[in-house]
Amino acid sequence: MASGANDRGKGKLVVLMVTAFMDMVGILMVHPLMPFYAKDMHETGVMSRVLSAIGMGGEGAVVSLLVATFAIVQLISAPYWGRVSDRFGRRPAMMIGLGGSAMAYLVFAYAPTLDWLFLSRIVQGAGGGTVGVIQAYVADSTKPEDRAKALGWLSAATNAGVALGPVIGGGAMHFFGKSGPGLAAALMSTITMAFAYHFLTESHDHAAVKAAGKTVRTSGQAIWRVMSHGAEPSSRLIWIYAITMGSFQAMSTTLALLLNWRFGVTAATIGFFFTYIGIISVITRALVLGPMVDRFGEARLSRLGMVLLAGGLAGMPFAPNIPLLAVAVALVPLGTAFTFPCVTGLLSRVVASHERGLYMGVQQTFGGIARVVGPLYFGWAYDHLGQRVPFMTAAVVVLLTILLGLNMESYGKREQAST
Numbered sequence: 508m509a510s511g512a513n514d515r516g517k518g519k520l521v522v523l524m525v526t527a528f529m530d531m532v533g534i535l536m537v538h539p540l541m542p543f544y545a546k547d548m549h550e551t552g553v554m555s556r557v558l559s560a561i562g563m564g565g566e567g568a569v570v571s572l573l574v575a576t577f578a579i580v581q582l583i584s585a586p587y588w589g590r591v592s593d594r595f596g597r598r599p600a601m602m603i604g605l606g607g608s609a610m611a612y613l614v615f616a617y618a619p620t621l622d623w624l625f626l627s628r629i630v631q632g633a634g635g636g637t638v639g640v641i642q643a644y645v646a647d648s649t650k651p652e653d654r655a656k657a658l659g660w661l662s663a664a665t666n667a668g669v670a671l672g673p674v675i676g677g678g679a680m681h682f683f684g685k686s687g688p689g690l691a692a693a694l695m696s697t698i699t700m701a702f703a704y705h706f707l708t709e710s711h712d713h714a715a716v717k718a719a720g721k722t723v724r725t726s727g728q729a730i731w732r733v734m735s736h737g738a739e740p741s742s743r744l745i746w747i748y749a750i751t752m753g754s755f756q757a758m759s760t761t762l763a764l765l766l767n768w769r770f771g772v773t774a775a776t777i778g779f780f781f782t783y784i785g786i787i788s789v790i791t792r793a794l795v796l797g798p799m800v801d802r803f804g805e806a807r808l809s810r811l812g813m814v815l816l817a818g819g820l821a822g823m824p825f826a827p828n829i830p831l832l833a834v835a836v837a838l839v840p841l842g843t844a845f846t847f848p849c850v851t852g853l854l855s856r857v858v859a860s861h862e863r864g865l866y867m868g869v870q871q872t873f874g875g876i877a878r879v880v881g882p883l884y885f886g887w888a889y890d891h892l893g894q895r896v897p898f899m900t901a902a903v904v905v906l907l908t909i910l911l912g913l914n915m916e917s918y919g920k921r922e923q924a925s926t
Contacts, residue, residue: 519648520657522706524664526601526699527641531665533608533695534635535672536679536688537615542570544615544624544685552620569621573628575879580632582875585639586726589868592640593861597647598709600640600864602700607634609696616689639867646855646863647710655805655852656797662848663793666785724862729869740857743911745870748850750908751813751843753877757820757901758839760882761889765824768894770832780836788840796844806915809849813909816842821902824895853915 549555549569558564563572592600611631618624642658649657679687724732733742766772766780799808819838826832851870858866885897 519707519710520645520660522703523641523644523648524661526703526707527661528664528668529695529699529702530605530608531668532672532675533612533692533699534631535669536676536692536695537612539673540676540680540688541573541624542566544618545570545573545621548618548621548624550621552622554621554625573624576625577628577632577635578875578879580629581635581638582872582879584633584635585637585871585875586729586865586868588637589639589643589864589866589871590726592637592643592864596709597640597644597864598703598707601637601644601703601707604634604637604640605696605700605703607631609693609700612689612693612696614689616686616693639869639871640864642851642867643855643864644707644710646852646867651852651856652800654855655800655808655848658848658851659792659796659844662844663789666789666792670785724865726865726869729862729865730872733869733873740915741854741866743915744850744854744857745866745873747809747813747908747911748847748854748870749873749877750911751816751846751850751905752874753881754820754901754905754908755816755839755843756878756881757885757897758823760885761894761897762823764889765894765898766832769824769826770829783833784836784840787837788844791841791844792848796848799845800849804916805849805853806912808845809853809915810909810912812842812845812847812849813905813912814842815839816846817902817905818842820898820905824898850912 546566549564549566555564555569558569558572563569588600588604607630611627611634614623614627614630618627641661645657645661646654675691676688679691681687683690732739733745736742737746762780763772772780803811815838819835819842822835822838823832826835851867854866854870855863885901888897888900
């Protein structure tokens with residue numbers, strides 16, 4: 508019986524990995540093209556006139572707002588989708604999210620003005636809020652001690668989708684014109700939804716939870732709990748995730764500028780660095796994370812990950828040559844691969860199982876806020892405080908965040924029941 512349940516759990520994980528991979532392929536078919544579409548449409552529609560009136564009608568401002576719109580809608584919707592999945596099941600929430608993404612891509616494909624482009628980003632951001640639902644699905648379907656490595660495999664699958672999506676999107680535009688990438692992404696989302704509907708079975712017994720009289724708190728209550736009860740294990744883990752995620756943005760925001768300043772790297776060569784980072788991230792999450800979790804446990808490994816992340820961030824601006832820079836850069840994907848899946852795996856244990864989706868969504872909201880605030884600070888610091896300051900600030904913040912993760916070992920040994 509135990510072997511059969513374990514096999515079913517592995518089967519669900521494979522289906523979730525394929526679903527996440529296909530979903531990410533669809534997202535990356537259109538995401539790299541967004542600036543070019545915005546450039547063509549930034550003077551069309553009602554939004555164009557509104558933005559021009561407030562001094563934000565330029566191409567750069569419009570692109571930034573489109574990116575921010577998606578991120579803001581995603582972080583607002585994430586706890587809501589998590590709560591929906593706790594009350595009605597993970598599967599319905601995922602189906603609605605995938606369906607919403609397909610609609611957003613269709614709008615993107617045929618958008619005649621900037622207004623419609625913003626609408627597509629709003630709808631896609633709402634559908635993209637189901638990341639926490641997928642993580643809760645993984646937690647439901649795997650044993651507690653296997654969750655961090657399973658979340659690592661899921662992340663490796665999405666990273667593979669990141670690599671493939673732009674290639675397919677570019678090919679669709681070449682063969683089918685401007686609407687091709689959006690139509691191809693909509694088709695991919697529809698196929699993904701059909702695949703998940705056919706192969707993915709429900710993992711959360713919401714009917715049993717309801718029959719037992721359990722109630723799921725509202726998204727606002729959960730967010731306030733994290734902010735007002737910072738000493739609780741769930742709150743500490745969510746803060747760790749958010750702070751380290753925000754600090755990681757120091758690299759994403761200013762790495763290209765730093766490399767151009769120190770080593771003369773240009774737009775023609777920066778891609779090699781990000782490919783290098785992506786390869787290390789996929790290999791670490793797919794092949795290295797599991798054995799390391801078995802050896803150290805999630806709590807200790809997350810702290811090791813934060814040390815590696817801090818070391819990489821601090822080392823990059825002071826590396827005297829390309830080989831040592833490559834070593835420092837490699838520490839960042841290693842650190843994030845050890846930190847984020849382990850923190851999320853621990854979170855799945857310390858929250859009541861009937862609110863797992865809600866708290867996974869809240870974690871995504873806090874992480875989303877950090878992804879917005881972090882780049883704003885690091886870009887400002889780079890311009891006004893010095894080129895090395897963003898990386899040093901991020902490294903110090905990550906090291907201090909380790910204090911939040913002390914004494915988490917006991918929580919990694921048990922799972923919170925629905926209470």
